[in-house]
Amino acid sequence: xxxxxxxxxxxxxxxxxxxxxxxxxxxxxxxxxxxxxxxxxxxxxxxxxxxxxxxxxxxxxxxxxxxxxxxxxxxxxxxxxxxxxxxxxxxxxxxxxxxxxxxxxxxxxxxxxxxxxxxxxxxxxxxxxxxxxxxxxxxxxxxxxxxxxxxxxxxxxxxxxxxxxxxxxxxxxxxxxxxxxxxxxxxxxxxxxxxxxxxxxxxxxxxxxxxxxxxxxxxxxxxxxxxxxxxxxxxxxxxxxxxxxxxxxxxxxxxxxxxxxxxxxxxxxxxxxxxxxxxxxxxxxxxxxxxxxxxxxxxxxxxxxxxxxxxxxxxxxxxxxxxxxxxxxxxxxxxxxxx
Numbered sequence: 001x002x003x004x005x006x007x008x009x010x011x012x013x014x015x016x017x018x019x020x021x022x023x024x025x026x027x028x029x030x031x032x033x034x035x036x037x038x039x040x041x042x043x044x045x046x047x048x049x050x051x052x053x054x055x056x057x058x059x060x061x062x063x064x065x066x067x068x069x070x071x072x073x074x075x076x077x078x079x080x081x082x083x084x085x086x087x088x089x090x091x092x093x094x095x096x097x098x099x100x101x102x103x104x105x106x107x108x109x110x111x112x113x114x115x116x117x118x119x120x121x122x123x124x125x126x127x128x129x130x131x132x133x134x135x136x137x138x139x140x141x142x143x144x145x146x147x148x149x150x151x152x153x154x155x156x157x158x159x160x161x162x163x164x165x166x167x168x169x170x171x172x173x174x175x176x177x178x179x180x181x182x183x184x185x186x187x188x189x190x191x192x193x194x195x196x197x198x199x200x201x202x203x204x205x206x207x208x209x210x211x212x213x214x215x216x217x218x219x220x221x222x223x224x225x226x227x228x229x230x231x232x233x234x235x236x237x238x239x240x241x242x243x244x245x246x247x248x249x250x251x252x253x254x255x256x257x258x259x260x261x262x263x264x265x266x267x268x269x270x271x272x273x274x275x276x277x278x279x280x281x282x283x284x285x286x287x288x289x290x291x292x293x294x295x296x297x298x299x300x301x302x303x304x305x306x307x308x309x310x311x312x313x314x315x316x317x318x319x320x321x322x323x324x325x326x327x328x329x330x331x332x333x334x335x336x337x338x339x
Contacts, residue, residue, distance in 0.1 A: 002329065010106070014111070030075070044332040045335065061317070063319060064175070086142065105270070114264075122164050140170060151183045170216075189229075193232075200217060234288060244295065250267025251298075
């Protein structure tokens, strides 16, 4: 069935196809009886995992980027995900980069995007997340700075976002690794990341005292860091007492991609990222002695990819581009096949 649906969707421009599918799952999540039917169709049983002090019903999540504005998360929750990550959310609304800004590369099972954090802004997303949540769903919110926020003022953006989403999220992800916001990746450098995370850790303590709940903070890293840069980033993360890492974001590398579309600017995701992100997860697990939990994301196209990512040291995995090529049944297949 999905082979036919994919053929139809691939006749649409990529961003339009994404909008259509997101709106469809959003509508499905709000129609009486339909969520229950979807849960039956995509049921795969529970494989509980406890990570960051949170109880996940299974280790498979939806990566940030799919539901940027919290429009479809209630419907998406019916597809079997153990967690869903909303965003990337910016403090203020912004249009993102000019279109076209998404490019499919079917021959490589890949996607290039240069979205640039388009979105409705934090206040709108927060109102949508205040609705009643599906049972046992872990909800993360991915945080980023606005394009027009100077890098030296980025910490204030992240602090305001943390305060707003602290009561609404189960965990918060600090995105300092998107290649599509100019200068953002400079925040991964040791000194800048140390200062940013120290401020966030201090504010988290304040929020915990005010609200009375703990919310883990994770940092999402790029797959293009060299060993020295990764070591510096992990040192900053550890010294700030951050709870974990999401590895990885999209890559600027075009290794192995022969399509003419490889020349398009933006971050590459999908099958060409599989080994790069898995290697990054393995390095993090080795260098931290597996004491810093990792969510593995990037190139999870099959159940075998998910198993390999978990074997490399990830505690959880996330999918996105794999859904475009394999369809929503991928989640169920992974849950059934992972140990």
